[in-house]
Amino acid sequence: MSQPKEWVKKRYGAIAAAAEQGCCAQSCCCCSPPGPQASIGYSPQELASAPAGANLGLGCGNPLALAGITPGETVLDLGSGAGFDAFLAAARVGPAGRVIGVDITPEMLERAQSNAARDGYTNVEFRLGDIEGLPVEDASVDLVISNCVLNLVPDKPKAFQEIVRVLKPAGRVAISDIVLDGPLPESLQGSEDAYCSCVSGAIGRREYLAGLAAAGLHDLQVVSEADAAPLLAGDCCGEGLDQSELAGVVTSIHITGRKPPLGDAA
Numbered sequence: 001m002s003q004p005k006e007w008v009k010k011r012y013g014a015i016a017a018a019a020e021q022g023c024c025a026q027s028c029c030c031c032s033p034p035g036p037q038a039s040i041g042y043s044p045q046e047l048a049s050a051p052a053g054a055n056l057g058l059g060c061g062n063p064l065a066l067a068g069i070t071p072g073e074t075v076l077d078l079g080s081g082a083g084f085d086a087f088l089a090a091a092r093v094g095p096a097g098r099v100i101g102v103d104i105t106p107e108m109l110e111r112a113q114s115n116a117a118r119d120g121y122t123n124v125e126f127r128l129g130d131i132e133g134l135p136v137e138d139a140s141v142d143l144v145i146s147n148c149v150l151n152l153v154p155d156k157p158k159a160f161q162e163i164v165r166v167l168k169p170a171g172r173v174a175i176s177d178i179v180l181d182g183p184l185p186e187s188l189q190g191s192e193d194a195y196c197s198c199v200s201g202a203i204g205r206r207e208y209l210a211g212l213a214a215a216g217l218h219d220l221q222v223v224s225e226a227d228a229a230p231l232l233a234g235d236c237c238g239e240g241l242d243q244s245e246l247a248g249v250v251t252s253i254h255i256t257g258r259k260p261p262l263g264d265a266a
Contacts, residue, residue, distance in 0.1 A: 004154045004195055005130075009105050011196040016082065016107035019056055041065045041176075041254075046088055051119040053111065054084040060148035060198065060231060060252040061176025064088055066223055067256075068172070072096040073142040076166060078131050078159075079103055079149025083112035083124070089145065090124045100141070101126040102134060132158045136166045144173045148252075151178045151202040152195070160215035170261040173217060175254070178228055179205040182249040188241070197232055197241060199250060212257060220257040228252040 041062030047055065058081055069075065069092040077086040080101025090099045101124065103109050112126040129135040131153050144163050153159045163173060178198045194200035203211075205222075212220055229246035 002154050004152070004201060005104065007192045007196055008152050011192075012081070012105045013107040015056065015058075016105065016111045019053060019082065019111065049091060050084050050087045051115040051121075054082045054087055054115050056082050056084070058148065059085070059176060060178055060228060061224075061254050063145040063147050063174040063176045063254065064092070065174075066254065067143055067145060067174040069093060069143060074140065075099045075143045075145060076134075076136060076141045077101045078134075078144060078146035078163075079152070080112060080126060081105075081108050083115050083126065085145060085147050086112070086124055086126070087115070087119075087121065090121055093123065095123055097123060099124045100136060102129045102131065102136070104128070104130055131162060134162045134166055138165055139168050139171075141166045142168055142171050144171070145175070147176045148178060148198055150175065151198050154201070156203060156208070157211050157215065160211050160217070163212075164216040164259055167259040169259060171259045173212075173255070173257045175256075177208070177253060177255070178202045178232070179208050179251055179253055180249060181205055181251045184249060185242075185245045188245075194241065198228075199232060199241065199246070202250065205251065205253070209255070212255070216259060217257040218260050220255060223254045223256055225251050225253040 064085060069089060071094040073093050074097060075089045075093060080086045080103050083101055086099045086101040093099060101112055106128060109126050109128050116124050127135045132155050144167060150159055180202050188194040188200050191200055209220055227247060228250040229243045232241060232246060232250055
């Protein structure tokens with residue numbers, strides 16, 4: 001396993017283990033207390049509806065906001081953590097649908113499974129797995145969501161290919177993530193802290209969108225975006241990060257797209 005993956009497993013395993021102390025007990029990605037999650041697109045109703053302990057404040061947007069989930073669909077959450085977005089999706093797909101969460105960190109998986117069991121979720125399952133080789137069947141998913149996770153994956157072209165592989169024809173993606181819109185300060189390149197804080201693993205906006213398109217996704221749109229520097233270098237986390245250095249460099253974007261229907265190459 002690559003060094004960045006080991007960094008992520010170690011850091012997020014520690015976050016999961018210390019979750020009862022709050023996310024801020026550890027340096028983490030896109031960390032914000034649960035309350036300020038409203039500022040990145042979650043409604044008060046969504047924040048109140050998720051199981052206790054599922055929201056660790058690890059996102060950089062709300063990928064569900066424009067996902068258009070309908071009852072009966074199958075949704076895949078990449079980097080599902082303690083299950084926050086997966087549980088919100090489960091309420092929308094209803095008993096006829098299902099949600100699959102995949103995470104590389106065993107401690108996060110255990111926490112999500114515990115949350116699901118405690119609150120009686122029967123249409124959600126969590127699987128231990130790598131986004132570069134998803135434990136999900138071909139053409140089995142209506143919608144793939146991910147919240148500030150793909151920047152942590154070392155082989156992004158492979159991750160993008162895996163997304164397309166598991167999507168049904170005409171399946172959709174709704175992704176919130178961090179991209180670079182400027183050169184990363186040299187001091188942050190190769191830094192474990194910067195990597196796990198969603199910075200040094202991020203790639204340029206054009207490269208990101210081109211990678212999704214090359215994998216086979218069409219109708220790609222950046223639906224919304226915001227300067228991510230205040231989020232990543234806030235008081236809670238962003239250990240060693242200087243907000244002034246990151247301003248105009250790191251951007252949180254919300255991307256939607258689709259896999260073409262069968263017989264549609266455009």
